[in-house]
Amino acid sequence: xxxxxxxxxxxxxxxxxxxxxxxxxxxxxxxxxxxxxxxxxxxxxxxxxxxxxxxxxxxxxxxxxxxxxxxxxxxxxxxxxxxxxxxxxxxxxxxxxxxxxxxxxxxxxx
Amino acid sequence: xxxxxxxxxxxxxxxxxxxxxxxxxxxxxxxxxxxxxxxxxxxxxxxxxxxxxxxxxxxxxxxxxxxxxxxxxxxxxxxxxxxxxxxxxxxxxxxxxxxxxxxxxxxxxxx
Numbered sequence: 541x542x543x544x545x546x547x548x549x550x551x552x553x554x555x556x557x558x559x560x561x562x563x564x565x566x567x568x569x570x571x572x573x574x575x576x577x578x579x580x581x582x583x584x585x586x587x588x589x590x591x592x593x594x595x596x597x598x599x600x601x602x603x604x605x606x607x608x609x610x611x612x613x614x615x616x617x618x619x620x621x622x623x624x625x626x627x628x629x630x631x632x633x634x635x636x637x638x639x640x641x642x643x644x645x646x647x648x649x650x
Numbered sequence: 651x652x653x654x655x656x657x658x659x660x661x662x663x664x665x666x667x668x669x670x671x672x673x674x675x676x677x678x679x680x681x682x683x684x685x686x687x688x689x690x691x692x693x694x695x696x697x698x699x700x701x702x703x704x705x706x707x708x709x710x711x712x713x714x715x716x717x718x719x720x721x722x723x724x725x726x727x728x729x730x731x732x733x734x735x736x737x738x739x740x741x742x743x744x745x746x747x748x749x750x751x752x753x754x755x756x757x758x759x760x761x
Contacts, residue, residue, distance in 0.1 A: 546692070574749070583654075583740050583752030584693070629692055636681065636700055637708060638750070642692040 543567060544632050546641025553648050559617040561644045563630035566611060570632035575604065575615050576640075578627045587628070588615070620648045652677045654753035656741050662759045663731055671726045671756050673741030679751075681744045682724040683708070684716065686737040687755075693740065699724055700746065731760040 545564045553559045563573075574589035590597045590604045590613065597604045603616040617624055625648050630641040654675045663669055675682065683698040685708075695708030699718040713735055715727040724743075728735060736759050742750040 549690075576752075581755075583742075583754055585752065586749045589749070631693075636698055636706065636746075638683065638685075638693075638695050638698075639709070640685075640693040642690060 542642065543639035544630055544641045546630050546644060548644060549642070550645045551647070553620045553646065555620065555622060555648055555650050557620050557648075559620045559624070559646055559648070560614060561628055561630070561646075562612065562614045563632075563641050564610075564612045565632050565639075567632070567634060568611070569634040570639075572633040573604070573606065573613050574631050574633075575602075576629045576631065578629065578643075584629060617646075620646075622648045622650050624648050652751070654741055654743050654751050656739075656753040656756050658756060659754065660757050662761065664761050665732055666730050669728050669731060669758075671728075671739060671741075671758070673724045673726065673753060674722050675724075675741075675743040675751070676722065677743060677751065678721065679743035679745055680721070681746050681750075682718065683742045683750070684714070684724070684726045685740045685742065686710065686735075687740060688737050696726070696739075731758075733760050736760045 575587045576584035577587045578584040601618045606613045628644045657672045684696040685693040687693045694710045697716040699705040739756045741753040744750040
């Protein structure tokens with residue numbers, strides 16, 4: 541059973557556009573929600589993270605929106621660039637256990 | 651340079667032949683974890699360790715063993731590998747509750 545549901549599976553966006561990836565969860569014990577970026581042949585790297593007491597967090601072109609009541613959170617990439625082309629994973633943690641979404645392959649077309 | 655290293659990076663083996671994938675971190679992190687990554691399934695946690703001699707099962711521990719005898723090392727052991735353990739494996743480390751740093755991955759093929 542997938543603890544964190546992620547959509548879409550793949551996304552194609554024009555350069556300069558906005559990329560939006562969504563995740564949903566059920567376990568209210570989750571207390572940390574990171575997003576990871578993974579390039580081919582590399583391990584995932586933390587992009588941005590949020591805790592459930594905050595509804596939004598912005599770092600540069602990347603923003604997490606968090607809706608605690610709906611148990612959903614999303615990643616917005618503003619002004620998407622070809623260098624953003626990668627696979628993105630949302631995750632949620634409860635204590636020492638991490639649960640990842642299934643990933644979104646983002647392609648930004650020049 | 652702060653990093654998590656894994657060895658080997660690529661491994662082809664046969665069913666039933668015991669193997670060990672090593673993981674080492676130089677950041678003095680308490681927390682270490684192993685994941686497998688499979689297409690369409692994302693990353694799934696196999697085992698994690700909160701400190702030396704403290705380990706616990708993740709989401710998919712069957713067929714795997716781990717040990718944490720030193721803070722910097724966290725090897726993953728497959729006592730009797732099977733084809734369904736063919737996967738891409740990642741080790742990660744962090745200070746407790748903080749950002750996880752991932753290794754470069756080990757691609758395993760079990761024939």
